[in-house]
Structure formats: structure tokens, C-alpha cells
Amino acid sequence: xxxxxxxxxxxxxxxxxxxxxxxxxxxxxxxxxxxxxxxxxxxxxxxxxxxxxxxxxxxxxxxxxxxxxxxxxxxxxxxxxxxxxxxxxxxxxxxxxxxxxxxxxxxxxxxxxxxxxxxxxxxxxxxxxxxxxxxxxxxxxxxxxxxxxxxxxxxxxxxxxxxxxxxxx
Numbered sequence: 001x002x003x004x005x006x007x008x009x010x011x012x013x014x015x016x017x018x019x020x021x022x023x024x025x026x027x028x029x030x031x032x033x034x035x036x037x038x039x040x041x042x043x044x045x046x047x048x049x050x051x052x053x054x055x056x057x058x059x060x061x062x063x064x065x066x067x068x069x070x071x072x073x074x075x076x077x078x079x080x081x082x083x084x085x086x087x088x089x090x091x092x093x094x095x096x097x098x099x100x101x102x103x104x105x106x107x108x109x110x111x112x113x114x115x116x117x118x119x120x121x122x123x124x125x126x127x128x129x130x131x132x133x134x135x136x137x138x139x140x141x142x143x144x145x146x147x148x149x150x151x152x153x154x155x156x157x158x159x160x161x162x163x164x165x166x167x168x169x
Contacts, residue, residue, distance in 0.1 A: 010105065014039050018102045022046040022095045042102045046095070053091050061087060129162035137162075 010018065020030040021043035027050065030043040061084045124130060141158050144150050159165050 015103055018042050019099055022099050024050050049095060127162045127164040133160060133162055
């Protein structure tokens with residue numbers, strides 16, 4: 001877990017947006033509305049946690065609970081149901097810890113969320129911009145394609161890749 005102190009205090013608006021970053025779909029509001037990279041970082045981590053939990057619940061826990069109700073009776077079905085709720089309760093506690101540590105001004109990095117693989121490190125090393133792109137990098141191309149300046153453009157690919165394709169590994 002990585003802890004990194006902030007050099008400046010968070011305003012009340014930034015604190016609210018940081019909390020929104022861990023409240024499901026409100027993380028998108030936090031990601032778009034905040035101007036501080038620290039708050040955006042927490043919003044991205046909140047979205048990763050939400051996606052992971054949703055996939056875990058829908059693909060693993062919910063089917064196991066249904067199977068336990070079909071094939072087991074009584075206490076065993078209740079045991080599966082209790083285990084499902086304990087996992088979800090643990091996730092809520094984890095999110096609350098992230099919120100509290102974020103409000104204290106730390107980047108509390110979850111060890112299983114956002115780790116770069118060897119392939120991802122190679123991609124960043126071979127990209128001239130030395131980072132992954134984000135949604136703000138698309139705005140120029142979208143505005144150009146939506147304007148009259150591109151009215152005679154057909155059948156072309158506009159790479160927005162930070163130069164990665166020219167130096168592909």
C-alpha cells in the first residue's frame with residue numbers, strides 16, 4: 001500500500017468529490033468535475049473497486065447463492081447467504097477505509113487494484129508520452145470530427161495513442 005501526502009489542503013468541494021469517487025456511479029461526477037489529480041485518482045480507484053465488486057457479485061456470489069437455494073436446505077443455504085453478505089460488508093469497510101485515508105490526504109492504494117502488469121509497463125516505456133491516455137485526450141479529435149473542418153474526411157483512422165503505434169513493441 002502506497003501512502004503519499006498532499007502538499008496542499010483539500011477544499012470542501014474536493015472532499016465531497018473524493019467521497020463521491022467511491023459511491024458507485026457518482027464516481028463519474030467526481031472524475032469529470034474535479035480539477036485536482038488527487039481526487040481524480042481516487043475516483044478512478046473507486047470505479048475499479050465498483051467494477052470488481054459488481055463482477056464478483058454477479059458472476060460468482062449470486063449464482064452460488066442460487067445454487068445453494070436449489071440444492072441445499074436449511075442451514076447450508078443460510079451459510080452461503082451469510083458468506084455473500086460478509087464479502088459485501090468487507091467491501092463496504094474497504095471503501096470506507098479508502099475514503100477516510102483519502103480525506104486525510106493520502107493515496108491509499110489498494111494492492112489488487114490498478115497494479116501494472118509487465119506488458120503495461122512495456123507499453124508505457126515505448127509510448128513517447130510516457131503515460132496512458134485519458135478521456136481528455138480525445139476531445140480535440142472529437143471536436144475536429146464534429147466540425148465542418150472534417151466534412152471531406154472519409155474512411156480514415158485517427159490514432160489517438162500518444163505515439164505508441166509508431167513505436168510499437
